[in-house]
Amino acid sequence: MKQRPENIPRTTRHNPRAVPGTKSVLLKNGIILDGVGGIVRGDLLMKNGIIENFGNEIDEGEADVVIDVHGKFISPGIVDMHSHAGVDSWPELRGSSDVNERTDPITPFVRTIDAINPSDPAFRIIASGGVTTVLIIPGSAELMGGEGFVIKLRPVSTLSVQDMGINANVDPGSERIWRWMKMACGENPKNAFGNSGKGMPKSRLGEAWLFRKNFDAASKLKASQDTWCHTALRLNYNEAMDSFFPEDLRYESLVALLRGDVRLNIHCYETMDLEAMIRHSYEFNFNITAFHHALDAYRIPDIIKRSRNQITIATFADHWGYKKEAFQASTQSPRILAEAGIPVALKSDHPVLNSQHLAFEAAIASYYGLSEHQALAAITSVPARALGIDHRVGRIAVGYDADVLVWNRHPLALGAYPLEVFIDGIPQFNTSSSVLSGPTDETYTFYNATRHSPVDTKERVVSSVIIKNIGKIFVGEESIMESTATGSLTITVSEGRIMCIGSDCTITNTIGYDVVDLNGGYVLPGIIAAGSDLGLSEIEQEPITQDGYVSSFKSPDHPERIIIRAVDGLKFGGKHLEEAYKAGVLTIISPPMARKGVLVGVSAAFKSGGNSVIDDEDEVIVKAEVALHAQVGTPYKDESVTTVSGQIAFLRKALSDNLSLEGSPNFYALAAKGDIPFAVYTHSKDEIASLIRLKDEIDGAGGNLRLVIVGGAESYLLASHLAKRNIPVVVIPARPVPELWTAQNVLTGPPISNKTHIEILHEHKVLVGIGVSDPGLARNLAWDAGWVCKNSKNNAISEKDAIGFISWNLERIFGVGKHVEGKGKNKGFSVGATADFVAYDGSPFDMRSRVKLVAGGGKRQIIIDPKQE
Template sequence: MLYDIHSVPDKYKFAQHSVGISKESYRDGVNKCNMIKRVRPDNKFIRTSNPRFVPGTKTVILKNGKILNEKGEFILGNITLKNGLIHDIGSNLIDEEDAIIIDVKEKYITPGLVDMHSHTGVGAWPSLRATNDVNEKTDPIRPYVRTQDAINPSDLGIRIIASGGVTTSLVLPGSSNLMGGEGFVIKMRPVNTLSVDDMGIYANIDPEKERAWRWLKMACGENPKRNYGAIGRIPSTRLGEAWLFRKLFAEARALKRKQDDWCEAAEKLSGDDQLNSYFPEEFRLESLVALLRGDARLNVHCYEAYDIEAIIRHSLEFNFNITAFHHALDAYRITEIIKKRVKNNITIATFSDNWGYKKEAFQASTKSPKILADAHIPVALKSDHPVINSQTLIFEASKANYYGLDEHLSLAAVTSVPAKALGLDHRIGKISKGYDADVVVWDSHPLALGAAPLEVYIDGIPQFNTSSSVLGNETSKQIPSNNINAFIPKSNFTRKPFKSRLTSSVVLKNVGKIYVDKNNIIDITSSTQGDISVIVKDGIVECIGINCTEPDHISSYEVIDLNGGYVLPGFISVATSLGLAEIKSESSTTDGTVTPVSNPNNAEGLIYAIDGLKLGGKHLEAAYKAGVFTAVTAPLSSKGVFVGISMAFETGASSVLDYDPEPIVKEHVALHAQIGTKFKYTTIPTVSGQIALIRKTLIMNLRKDNIFGRAANGYIPFVVETHNKDEIASLIRLKIQVRENGGNLNLVILGGIEAHIHAAELARHNIPVILIPLRPVPSSWSAQHALTGAPITNTTGISILHANKVMVGIGVKESGLERNLIWEAGWAAINSKGGISEKDSLGFISWNLEEILGLNSRNRRLMKGNIANFVAYDGNPFDMSTRVKVVAGGGKNKILIDPQQD
């Protein structure tokens, strides 16, 4: 019997037309009711098989490894990988004829890393318009699109990411929309079928036994309102964002109630009776209803405190859980709001030190992970790949540890914490019996600078076929130094908290090594007797070396025991916007973007960066506290060929009118240009046109006394940004052509991802390279020959250039990351297999750049009678448990003790 909608109580009335429906349609509705009311598996069963297991995979026994256990401790033992699972952990070895037994000789073994915020596959490498599927930017509300339908299993990034030890990634839509869609979790193991479904974490599972979660992505704050406000659509403000959120959640809640009412009405019927209306559905709201029913996990891109609170407010109004706030660089400021106003434990999936690139990221703190952890809020570290190359995810944990998060929590932030937030902590994120056989064997402690996987197992399958002889090699990677052994991390909680303070007079005692410059090194190992000391009085160096006498009135000095630490010259930052932009996305905080000069006769139209210099900003302060004393900055440009003339200045200065010392190191450093596809614009729409313009301009001005002529004759360096091997080859030819016309072009390559291909020719023609980034990836069509490092490539671009005697420097890709320059230099040395020495690597960020760019820093050297200019560490700076103790640069009375990064 059909029940007309009018014959049931009002609470069961629906908007659908009162027409008869088929029995099949009614049964389909009842089945959906049953699915709604079903008991979900709790995933607490003992796993005896991995549904992703590939038949024929041999059992692997990793013997004598330092295994990260569930308590976060490294214990010596064996681990057996069998049937795609961690079969056993302990001292016993199973007796299996075909088992592969590898003695890893106390190498560190961790679970596979878990990246809970990635765009790999939907933003595939090399980046092309045809394969960019990150955002469906046609409407701010797109909760129903799915990354599963767009992941490219042939993305070059997948293997590169796996080479960093990442075995699982949550691939999310981007943050252009308020409701961006549904994410998909994949294992970073390519499959022969080229099937995205087969890469999925839930491939082949039994849904009656294992609960399969869904993952939604939403965003708030700057991105959605910028994207849609710019075209006159809502949201253009946070007011509009909140309205759209509430509108859609209200619609989803109403639909959920209709479904529940329909199911309740159907349940009251018996026999052949049925309702005469269809089960209420609206496909565009289906994923939101799943969230309200607790079947989906919500991940929200949110930075600012008030944005985070607004989303929490929506969750309380509409009764849904938030799984994680992503990025959330303000979360450390509102721990009580996050803890007290929500019923579930929200994870903060954040960066360790990425900051300052927009207003939302401007008030970030390096102490954030520790503050959150101290408040018992789970902290995950993620990449936002390709914002940060997910291959380097372990380095995010290393930096978090450096800034105060303890070793156990730093490792958990890239393993067990994100696994739990994804609802997958029953199978990944830990080394435990019955878990997926996703493990990483590291060449050194995973939190050590430069740590890299020797082998990565996913579902028990080795991804890089590393030979047993390499895995069992007894030589552990070491910091390249004569007096520092292999790195063993120290707990940051054993360190006394220090307070930053200024002084003008200081005594550094028990110094281990001083690098005055590349030709002058004072080393304790070469001293016959006595300690190495540095004495500075009223900002002037009084003594340096082993014959320093303790000064009179020692109580008026700040005395620092370096415990064998290092004293280095200040570092140089090249190619960021330091001094010209504080928040690059906010035009009111920048000098502005230059108008391209495309007329060879218009040298007067070039912009000089020195005229726009602003001092005293947060970016400069962060760089200064890390020992980056000199910045070389060109005018800001996004298109065109000729950029303008760069400047060099002291980061610690407060005004261009400071005269102690003069803050301007060099007013006019180099003429800058840029070539490549991303710099095309209407006037010069081709790369060939860009190179032709440079050739014509330089040769036409050879006999003229203008900036073009000075560059053509080598009186000022000509710095050209490019990555592509063919463009670099064309520039080498260009230098030859200028020489044939009587010039002497002092060409410098900036960027240079593919420069290693022409290393011999670059050396032959005396062309230096300033590498940016140091650790490249094939992210663009013009950089497909990037060398990504072990275990994929057995060498790196910088190693090849250095071995061919090319003068090399290291630059910085983004402002805010200048403070990591010392670690970039250390990575280059540590991963060079002995080809790059400690001294060589320090030159990449100091004296090499001085030589390349013609900066005379003699008056800034650590020499008797000079104003103090150095950075001092309490150990080897390549050891990530070492801290900056003293920075002295920027003036007589500006010696900062125990500088603290914000």
């Protein structure tokens, strides 16, 4: 067999993808993060598509373009080793969905190179986040899904997918050209085939049999090929070989895997699935390059290390709970695996997570204990090594491809984004030299060996506490208390009630109180999570764990008989609520669950730490009937209402008919008259415009429709109209993407768009809240708000504004919290009130700060150093 070339770094290497005539660029005075743990302060020279030199001062005469970045951070381009961009394009259309074959559980012979859409708008958006190299693989419906293809996200004039490939123009004699395969196990193949009536596999038993059956067939084909070759070597080929070389295209890629020419990536979550695949690898003599997702891997590091070769775990930092396989995930997983000596990569599964924000995944992993250098390596050098291309991408080193990022702040800081992205030495966003040479957004203190870690502290629960050395207390939209040089702030809580707040709190007898020193940290009102199914669903793909989905309504007549109230289906004590509570998300506003249909039902506001709906002592139910919810748009058309125009007509009839209804009011009447908000989930500017017209009609007929737009990806285009009518917007998600055909005009943030939709709405004085759709991500709401604050132009959105997006603005929009009248309902920071707040040991918008204390949330207790699972 011919010896394969080795892929080793070479300082004299030529980049075969280099574009002739590309100007050489010298970046001066940067802080260079090399992707493998090194930090160098100095210059970096890119020439002929490679990094020619970096480190000490470089002569300016070496480059065509010289840019002084004045201490900005420079890093290698990000490598995403699990993406479906290009085969699951934006906007989502049936005609461009090519991520799974779905006709057979065994399709190792299909290839993404044959389906990648080079014009997918996602590519530019992803590149704007610093991702330069991507492995595009088939989905996880099949056990053997097929071959992937690695591309760089630099557009090519030919629109050739092959020209975008990492190995374009590579001499096969000088570099080893790898192939990449995708397999999957566990729930997805079972659901796609056996549970859908398409035959095997219906169980993990069937999965294992199909794996072994096809590995066996490939092994036999390989053996017959080897026999043929050995025979040919022994005999005179021309006279003795009277048979053709044994081939079968169905098994060609599997044979290549068995020969060591393919890097195998396996979608696998649970412990038994991971172990089964390792067992198969020993039986049939193949290597596993990486387990993807693998949210259970942290539970079995010893089993992972039994494998034939070193396996990389390509996982999520904080995406969990959506199915049983993902339910037992831990935020500590990357740290635990790294400490066990197992390589950890972070990937997007784009569009499951928008790959544009892969650096944020690294920041989250670092927040939960992965070291700063390991977190950066997890999106650069580790995935490059797993893909077999770490001799040319994934780090800053002489001879490597000039895939280089210049950041506005440290890449692990909240809201960080690249000011410029170089791929093969070519700038992708043509950022002006003045911006690259401008001031750095913020200074950054590197972590040191004594950095506070989530494993350093022990969670404890108390009833009385003295919180001292507070830097800021965000009392509410009217007031912020700040410490001064002459005195810091203190809050005293006794038996769950605030006894003192301010700079003059002194207690002579501190027996029975725990003392917490915030060291200048912040105290915020309890965060509010609006818009998800928190409290109604625990595992998205397990109906037995849910309240259930609302049925379609064929008629708006007699609405009092059919409108569902979320309060009747609430379940407390689940993992999602517990994780939200420990992050300081203390109030939840959840509408009923609805997949299709225009009418959703009536939402409830409740405390995340509550025990039951009748637990009045702890005031668990903030408001049983908050708002009437509906949804408008193409995703919600069903057999009852088959058009978007029909959805609007349904709402018009329901609201107008009930506006003048005599007798006891129903929820349509309450909404039409303005007694409760009318919250409509939609993203399209055209659908929002139709809803504004509907409000005008109802108001013109004597009503007072308190319309709330929920979702609102394109709402910024109608900001002046919304402001004129005092229509608030609860944006979900905070960072939208152009996934809907009817809502493609989204702002994805810098460097593509200078402003976000939230910033434009805020400029027009539209009342804005930030909601959440994925209940597992409710604990990240403070970061969602901080992201907007950090990246607003000229500080247009202040800390106070951003905190309002996730607290008092939502109280005003939905009429909850201190906007609810009645016994004990006036929360807030006042003496005698039930404590209901979250304290951080720094700014909540600094990802090195942690939740230090949570008070209230439906519990007459304080939890100190809460542990997030």
